[in-house]
Amino acid sequence: MSKLIVNSADSSTVFQQELEELINNHRQDANLGKVATYIPELAKSNPKHLGVSIRLLSGEIVEAGDVRVPFTMQSISKVLTLALALMDHGEEYVFKRVGMEPTGDPFNSIVKLETIHPNKPLNPMINAGAIAVSSMIRGNKVEKKLERVLTFIRKLSKNSEISYNEKVAESESKTSDLNRALAYFMREHEVFEGDIEEILEFYFKHCAIEVHCLDLANIGAVFANNGQDVETGETLIPPKIARICKTFMVTCGMYNASGEFAIQAGFPAKSGVSGGILGTVPTKMGIGVLGPSLDDKGNSVAGVKLLESMSDRWNLSIF
Numbered sequence: 378m379s380k381l382i383v384n385s386a387d388s389s390t391v392f393q394q395e396l397e398e399l400i401n402n403h404r405q406d407a408n409l410g411k412v413a414t415y416i417p418e419l420a421k422s423n424p425k426h427l428g429v430s431i432r433l434l435s436g437e438i439v440e441a442g443d444v445r446v447p448f449t450m451q452s453i454s455k456v457l458t459l460a461l462a463l464m465d466h467g468e469e470y471v472f473k474r475v476g477m478e479p480t481g482d483p484f485n486s487i488v489k490l491e492t493i494h495p496n497k498p499l500n501p502m503i504n505a506g507a508i509a510v511s512s513m514i515r516g517n518k519v520e521k522k523l524e525r526v527l528t529f530i531r532k533l534s535k536n537s538e539i540s541y542n543e544k545v546a547e548s549e550s551k552t553s554d555l556n557r558a559l560a561y562f563m564r565e566h567e568v569f570e571g572d573i574e575e576i577l578e579f580y581f582k583h584c585a586i587e588v589h590c591l592d593l594a595n596i597g598a599v600f601a602n603n604g605q606d607v608e609t610g611e612t613l614i615p616p617k618i619a620r621i622c623k624t625f626m627v628t629c630g631m632y633n634a635s636g637e638f639a640i641q642a643g644f645p646a647k648s649g650v651s652g653g654i655l656g657t658v659p660t661k662m663g664i665g666v667l668g669p670s671l672d673d674k675g676n677s678v679a680g681v682k683l684l685e686s687m688s689d690r691w692n693l694s695i696f
C-alpha cells in the first residue's frame with residue numbers, strides 16, 4: 378500500500394501512473410453490468426466509458442480515463458439539494474419531514490412509505506426523500522429553485538457553465554409514473570403540500586444537471602474540507618451541514634449496497650443511475666467517477682470496483 382502524498386512533480390507522476398493503471402485494470406468490469414434504460418435518454422450512454430478525476434485538498438488535480446464525457450448527476454444531486462434545504466430551513470424543519478435511517482430497499486421503493494408511521498420517507502437519499510426535499514427548496518417557481526441549485530453547484534464545482542440536460546429531464550418526466558406515485562402518496566399523507574407536477578419538474582431537472590468528473594471531484598473536495606472552499610477557505614456549506622451530508626452518503630449513498638461500500642472502500646460516496654459517483658475523503662480529496670454500466674443495485678459496476686481499489690492502494694478508508 379503506497380501513501381498518498383503529492384508534494385513534488387515526481388510523486389504527482391507516480392500518482393498519475395497508478396491511477397491510469399487502476400483504470401486499465403477495471404475497464405473490463407463494465408461488461409458485468411448494463412446502462413440504465415428506465416429513463417430512455419440514459420440508454421444512449423456508452424457502457425464502456427470509465428473515468429476518474431481527483432481534486433486533492435492541496436490543490437492538485439489528477440485524472441485518468443474518459444473524464445471529458447458529460448453526464449447527468451441523477452441521484453448525486455440529492456446530496457446538494459439536501460444541503461440547500463438544510464441551509465434554507467435548518468435541521469428541525471427538514472428532519473420533521475424526512476428521516477435519517479437507511480432503508481435496505483431499492484432507491485425508488487414505495488413499500489416503507491406505507492408501513493412506517495408517520496409516513497415520512499426514511500431518508501433524503503432515496504427518491505421519496507429527495508422529492509420531499511425538493512418541495513422544501515426556497516423559490517416561488519421551478520425556474521427560481523433550479524437557478525438556486527445551479528448557482529450552488531456552480532460555486533462548489535468552480536464551473537460557471539454547468540446547466541441541465543433538457544432531453545434527459547423530459548425523458549424522465551415522460552416515463553416517471555413511479556416517482557409520481559411516490560409524490561402523490563406523500564402529499565396525501567401530508568409529508569408536503571403544493572403542486573406535484575411543479576415539484577417533480579424541479580426534481581427531474583435537478584437530476585438532469587450535467588457535469589464532468591472534475592466537477593464532482595471539486596464538489597467532493599469541498600465536503601472533504603468541511604464545507605470550505607479549498608483555495609479561499611470561504612465557507613460554502615456550514616460545517617455541521619457538510620457533516621450531515623457526508624454521514625448520509627456513508628449510510629445511504631450507494632443505495633442498498635451502502636454497507637458493503639463502507640466496508641470495501643470506506644469513505645462517503647453518492648452514486649446516480651447515470652453511472653456517476655461523487656466521493657469525498659475527509660481531509661484528503663474529492664473524487665468524481667463516471668462508469669455508466671450499472672450493477673443490479675444501480676451503482677456503476679466498474680466505478681465501485683475502481684474506488685475500492687483506490688481505497689486499498691492509498692489507504693483511504695476513514696474507518
Ligand code: GLU
Nearest residue numbers: 451452484504584649650
Ligand atoms: N432521476 C432518477 C430517478 O428518480 C434518479 C435515480 C438515481 O440516480 O438513483 O429515478
